[in-house]
Amino acid sequence: MSKPIDDAKLSKQNVTIEHEEAGSILSPLKALQFFMRKPVTVPLEPRPAADNYRGFHLNDHEKCIGCSSCQKVCDNAAITMVKVPHLPEDPINGVRNLRPAIDYGRCCWCALCVDICPTSAISLSREYVHTCTQEEIDSYFILPDETGIHGEYYGEGWQKTNDSDLLDLNRQPMAELEAEERIDNFNEIVAGYTDQQAVIEASRCVQCGMCHDACPTHMDAPEYIRSIWQGNLEDAVRWIYQSNPFSHVCGRVCTHRCEDACSIGRRGEPVSIRWLKRYAMDSVDHERIKQIAAEGKADYLSGKQIAIIGAGPAGLTTAYDLVRKGHQVTVFEARKEAGGMPRYGIPEYRLPYDMLDQDIDVITSMGVKIQTGIQVGKDITMAQLEADYDAVVLAIGLHLGRSTRVPGADHKQVRKAIDLLRRTTDDEAYEIPQKAVVIGGGNVAMDIARTLARQQQQQFGQVQVTVTALEEMSNFLADPVEIKECREEGIEIYDARGPQACIIKNNKLIGLKTWKVRSIFDEQGRFAPEYDEQDEQIHAADMVIEAIGQMSDNNLLGDDLTEALEWQRGRLSIDGQGRTSVDWLWAAGDCVNGPDVVHAIADGHRVAASIDEWLNQQ
Amino acid sequence: MRPENYEAQRQPPSNEYELNFGPNHPGIEGNYALKVKLHGDIVLEAKADGGYLHRGFEKLMEQRLWIQNIALVPRICVPDPSPMELCYSMAVEELCGLKVPQRAQWLRVMQLELSRIAAHLFTFGGHAATTGMYSTMYWGVADRDLLLDLFEEFTGGRVYSIYNIPGGVRRELPEGFLQRLTETLDYIESRLPDYDNLFFKNQVFVKRAKGTGVMSREQALEWGVTGPNLRATGLAFDVRRDDPYLVYDQLAFDIPVEESGDAWARTLVRRKELMESIRILRQVVEILPDIHGPIRAPIPNPLAWNVPAGETYTRVESSKGELCYYVVSNGGPKPYRVHVRGPSSMHAVQVLEKMSVGSRIEDIAQTMFSLDACPPEVDR
């Protein structure tokens, strides 16, 4: 580091020293002139501090989400998060009722808490006087609010600026196939993170755990993100398998509530938790994942048998948990292959089925038996299951499509999205329409529109797909990314269009008539569509696909069981543990809780725990 | 077992005695003590005692995240905290390969020189007080306060500015700051003749300081003396010029030296450095408005920041001498080892112990203040 010292510079310098001669003995007396000057007096009131001053804390309790990043960065452990009961506690939106209380015996006013705060709720004020008597010695431990520590606002001092912000608000970009590269095939669009990107992205996390609280299955996201950052990917997989045996699936298509709750997302882009999970899962060898998943599996058999109807995420998660606890599980699947809605509802460009196969392979390697092509209610009855097994779980999902039932909707060229998606997965041929109109604004509508667009491109060399939805673009139910990618792929989206009729001429479907939706919800937020009948459009089509909603096919239960069960507004009535009113039957997943893969997984864990507890009591 | 049943053992008669000079003594700088053995007024032996107040900084730093240490290091030297922040930040920057933006480097120079002026004013005040000239102390502390006002304005803190952060600095200058800086500099400069009359040319001071605490250049080099204390022995060595950091190589300034190596020479060097610092600051005021761009290089999330494994040694010229940080990282989120080589540990231990011998007890305080030692830096 140090350069050799130049000899020339070392030689002494001849600076003229005016002080060589000491002054006159009287020179100090010159200071007497100051007696003539007006004395400087300082007022007794506290002097106003500078705009940047680092005084006592201010904390905007409305803005603060209780993430405790301030506590983590505090140099002196001066910050304690305390529960403030009257404040909202809302894990889904990433809000806790914790707020920082500060021990001013420890605080050093470095303001790192301000610079790291994800919400910019905390700042320092220009207030700097605090005294107390012996009796009030505890008053140095204070919960500041937006007025400061004495309820008297002295003005903002040190606040977060772009210069001082310590958080990286931008996520690592994800490499994706361009529209022209992906439109004629079902190749996966998202490339996944590189090693370097993953580490950088993982380093953005402040470990607040909002993601964990918001996740339906409470994945240990802070822990696996930390493991990824540390480069310990096996450990990351170990954390992932604590709560989610469908992580190849969730790493790709999860609805990522975690990211919606992420505190970095308050001002910037949330940490890409979903892609990080995918990265960890993709990086570890499949056989090694199997070993990690098998850690902690019971080394005995309980002798109990459980039947699960439906090999989707809910059913297989239940099976995975129960097998780990030593029970024997048979899963009955009506379709040709296991996987449920991820296989039969999600197109391969979003979820390559061999990744789903890997998840399922881990589960079957644990000892779960899956019988495919068995229709309960037809090939085997519920009564038989009740007789042969100790417990039965209904996890049949939502595999029936709803229809708008507008005039003409019973035409054979008016199809349900869920049927077409299933046919695509099972390679069952159907006539690809040259012009397709999709009704619906959710993710299923986007899935079928994009699937048809790819098939049209393959067959006709061009895309002619139109999506019409009741909702306005700002209220679309589909993921914004889906909408963006739809448009890139040449799919036209018409928002706020209400389907009125399928137009049929000479027995041939020629299009869909829609009216403009003026408003869809009333002031109370209730569904009350108002149409502008003047604004009518005919969308030309030789196939109309309805993708508005789905329901479960409960016919397999049979009339007697249906009567015996309690129902709650059209859905099976279950208790908090997923158990129905019949003591041997549990229900999990979309069929009871509505569509969402990660919810289904959470359900699976809950039901498995309930069954295990019940079996152990017997 | 009553004592009267035994024969008392008497010490052989002696006119040597021991005194604890400090830690509670108006003539001692900070929380520090010298155990002195005296014969009459003459010191026969002195043993420095770093005390128990400021200690363990280096160990504490191993327990803190890289970023958290920026709030800790200024405390190692209270009167001149800015070089601490800078030297630590430079070490982390070097380990991480961070490139500090130009503007941040100029702002750092500004902070360092302001800190140097403030530290020198403080030292004069203390030094004058040891010779009973309290007016100088009042003046020095009052004028230092004007500089603290500036610190408050641009860093948010009066004493511990905590302005540096690895990668750059934390704040842009407030509106009109350079104007106020110029006004303060003008004022300080206008005050210097008053200081000269009251203190530097004061016969009471000159007579006591001349010939007190003398060391030769050879002794100084042997004892590891740096900074104004070394320059007072006639050796013009200054890290700012001889191993330039920040933008010091773009600034014009002289390095004052004195020959006599006594308390008088050391004080005079500092007095001249005040002028040089003002000169540097005037250049900064001139140039800074033309330096644009960011004030900090992007740094990782401080809660997830592993500094690459390695070790580095950085040094800067503090008001007291050469301040160095030796920082070792094992690639983890906290430093593996930090060593602070502050100038005061040499000045206040081996130099002071040796210089005191043979001097009169009333000169100990003056010697110590002329060495400008900072006790927490000794027992860091």
Added chain:
Amino acid sequence: MSEGHSSSYDRLKSKKSLAEILDVAIEFERTARDFYTDLIPKVSKQIRYLVEELAEEEQRHFDLFTELKNRPDLEKQVQTLVEIPASDKKFSDAIHLPELGDRPDDQSVLQYALGREHAAMEQYHALAESTGDGPIKELFQFLANEETEHKNQLEKVYYETIHSGGV
């Protein structure tokens, strides 16, 4: 289809006394209530809540309208003649009970109920429009609001059931 319905339809077409109008309204609610009550055992238990709720709601209206008619402060006015607006096709459609089949599903029941509430709502609105200010207009407005409120409830149920939350 019961006799009562076609005759009440005829009566609504002409100029009627308020008493007559209320009679038709009460009859309208009663037949609907009976229609839904008949459906209860027929539909799958899964959607039984729907027809049960509809029957309950109609019963509530039936009680409310009956009470209105018997209110002493309206006694003098029940003989007032009211101008009936041009016959509302939708209202008449609604009064005809549809063929929902032996085991109607939730969507058919909801669609029928919605259509019926909508027609009633429009009819009472029209009656209120064609009546001068006063307690009778307020009465019609009240009836219209009741039906609107119920229709809004049903639309919410329809959206949640059929458009199942953004699949």
